Amino acid sequence: VSDARLDLDAFYAAVYPRLVGQLTLLTGNVDDAREVASDAVVRLLPRWDKIATFEDPEAWLRTVAYRLAVSRWRRAKVATAGLVRLREAQHVAGPDGTDADLTRALSRLPLGQRQVLVLHHVVGLPLEQIAAELGVAVGTVKSRLGRGRAALALTLEAPVETTS
Amino acid sequence: MTDPLEQRLQQAATAASNRASPPPLLGLRHRSRRRRTAMIGAPLAVAGAVAAGAFGLQPQDRDRITTEPATGEDHDAVVTFTVQLTGTLAEPGASALQACTELPGVMPTGPLTYGRSGTATITVEGSSSIQTFDSCISDIAGYQVQRSDEIAAETAAARARWEAVGSSNYTYRLSHRCFCPVGEFDVTVTEGQAVSVTQRSGEDRRAPERFQLSIDDLFALIEQPPAGVSSVRAQYDARYGFPTRIDVDRDPQAIDDEYTYVIIAYQPATAAGQQAEPTWPPYGTQQIRIDARPSDPTPAVGDEVVVEVIVTGNADRDPFLQGPRVDDSDPGWIAGSCPAPAEGSPPPARPQTLRKTFRLTFDTPGRHEVAFRADSSCSYYHGDAEHVLVLDVQPGS
Numbered sequence: 013v014s015d016a017r018l019d020l021d022a023f024y025a026a027v028y029p030r031l032v033g034q035l036t037l038l039t040g041n042v043d044d045a046r047e048v049a050s051d052a053v054v055r056l057l058p059r060w061d062k063i064a065t066f067e068d069p070e071a072w073l074r075t076v077a078y079r080l081a082v083s084r085w086r087r088a089k090v091a092t093a094g095l096v097r098l099r100e101a102q103h104v105a106g107p108d109g110t111d112a113d114l115t116r117a118l119s120r121l122p123l124g125q126r127q128v129l130v131l132h133h134v135v136g137l138p139l140e141q142i143a144a145e146l147g148v149a150v151g152t153v154k155s156r157l158g159r160g161r162a163a164l165a166l167t168l169e170a171p172v173e174t175t176s
Numbered sequence: 177m178t179d180p181l182e183q184r185l186q187q188a189a190t191a192a193s194n195r196a197s198p199p200p201l202l203g204l205r206h207r208s209r210r211r212r213t214a215m216i217g218a219p220l221a222v223a224g225a226v227a228a229g230a231f232g233l234q235p236q237d238r239d240r241i242t243t244e245p246a247t248g249e250d251h252d253a254v255v256t257f258t259v260q261l262t263g264t265l266a267e268p269g270a271s272a273l274q275a276c277t278e279l280p281g282v283m284p285t286g287p288l289t290y291g292r293s294g295t296a297t298i299t300v301e302g303s304s305s306i307q308t309f310d311s312c313i314s315d316i317a318g319y320q321v322q323r324s325d326e327i328a329a330e331t332a333a334a335r336a337r338w339e340a341v342g343s344s345n346y347t348y349r350l351s352h353r354c355f356c357p358v359g360e361f362d363v364t365v366t367e368g369q370a371v372s373v374t375q376r377s378g379e380d381r382r383a384p385e386r387f388q389l390s391i392d393d394l395f396a397l398i399e400q401p402p403a404g405v406s407s408v409r410a411q412y413d414a415r416y417g418f419p420t421r422i423d424v425d426r427d428p429q430a431i432d433d434e435y436t437y438v439i440i441a442y443q444p445a446t447a448a449g450q451q452a453e454p455t456w457p458p459y460g461t462q463q464i465r466i467d468a469r470p471s472d473p474t475p476a477v478g479d480e481v482v483v484e485v486i487v488t489g490n491a492d493r494d495p496f497l498q499g500p501r502v503d504d505s506d507p508g509w510i511a512g513s514c515p516a517p518a519e520g521s522p523p524p525a526r527p528q529t530l531r532k533t534f535r536l537t538f539d540t541p542g543r544h545e546v547a548f549r550a551d552s553s554c555s556y557y558h559g560d561a562e563h564v565l566v567l568d569v570q571p572g573s
Contacts, residue, residue: 024201033193037185042192047281047305050199055537075572079478114188133182134189147476147572161181168184 020060024053027070031077034130038081040119052077074135075145082123117167125160128153276312281305331410335395337417342391344368345445348418349376350387354435361387366445368392391418394437398422418442464489464550466563477572480537483565487530487550541571 028049035045052073056063063069118126131142132153139157143150276282283299300309344367351360360376361384373388389397398410398419407425412418422437464487471482530550538544546565 021201024198028198029193029196030189032196033189033191036192037189042195045192046196046199049196051280053201059539076478079476080480114184129185130189133179133185164181168181 125156128156129160334412334417343444349441351438365390464561468565476570483534538569
């Protein structure tokens, strides 16, 4: 039993905003990010006694949240036209410091690439740990990171112009 | 050397973090508690099924239930709905209302009526949840509601029917359902007095004598609820008048304290005075089939698996669906409708379908069995079925 048992309130207060920040990049909007983060915390609460003893409880919560985001994304892909409309309607960058270009560029990437970009550049995880968290080979992580970075750089530096 | 792309990603994440004050943990705890039964429930599919008229309802008395979104701040995407219900919402409207309150992002913050007369304050978070809830609750408005004076009249009529047609010597089978160990019991009544009770099935290991109740005792429970009971709702057999289902709620603000009695068989004693095996309802049996389709039969730990469950039967009512059960102490989730039967001869059997979507997650890898059980306990055509879904959960990180 860990003698440095975490306090749930302190853990929640510290981790929730961080998680929403990461999920915003992953999902494309802060509303979805908050809903997914809350859903992940709902799953955490009944298991807290056990998870609090883990070496890295935040990794557990992050993994669950990312999977929920992926499930949500998959559902959105096959959802009814009404739900798709709702999702598109939420896709609005706010006048509050949101990096709209970045959000848009990220939303065009495959989800796997987005995940790796966030885990590596925002969470700061080494490639081996990302591979472990996602359950994929290190080579896959490298390849997703490389492609994601290349696509992002291309989009951000040379925005696609629309012509009529 | 600073990586500009990394810097930009971090700045965007930090900006979003700074705007994300955590919602009160208390609200999430409440959702977590609900999730135990509704982990399970809640899905959009239920609301969709209700909206699509899968329960076979005809909207009536639209003016008796009103809904009003009361307050809202768009930037926080939180809206408080006030649901005003005058009169008691009949099934399946009550179940449909409950399904709306179990949708993702919906947090009841005031006294919940669950179909009973009163006002419920329901906070909904997230813009998509708000629209879904709004649509769900709009579909509920208009379902049949029952006023308290009509309920009293219905009970009196049922008791009169029971006293005219019922017997003083009979056996009946009582099913006790609750968020607790459940069971089925055969009760023998002689000269109006319950003289013996035998447990037939179920996990309930407590003394079965608690269920040594005559039909008249059940009527007394309905007409004069004991202290500590806030609400009793009942449905009655059209032929004999005895209650076929009694829903008892002790505390309207608590969840999982409700319990239900369902009479699933009734048999008057033979002329020789011997108690016979209960055979009611006498109109026939039905075959019920359960089909469970998981979105992914080999999910990873933590993944959400969407299981579509379809119950089909051939009866006069919707079947009931119960599941999934986590372990023997978990009664699972029960869905279905049990409208008051029509007067006269038993209704013809016809194909019935109940659809429900369950959302499951697993904490441990390996083989997991999820049991679904369906029955037609309030139908004239008795039948039941069980289906065990096996999922091979893959290790996660």
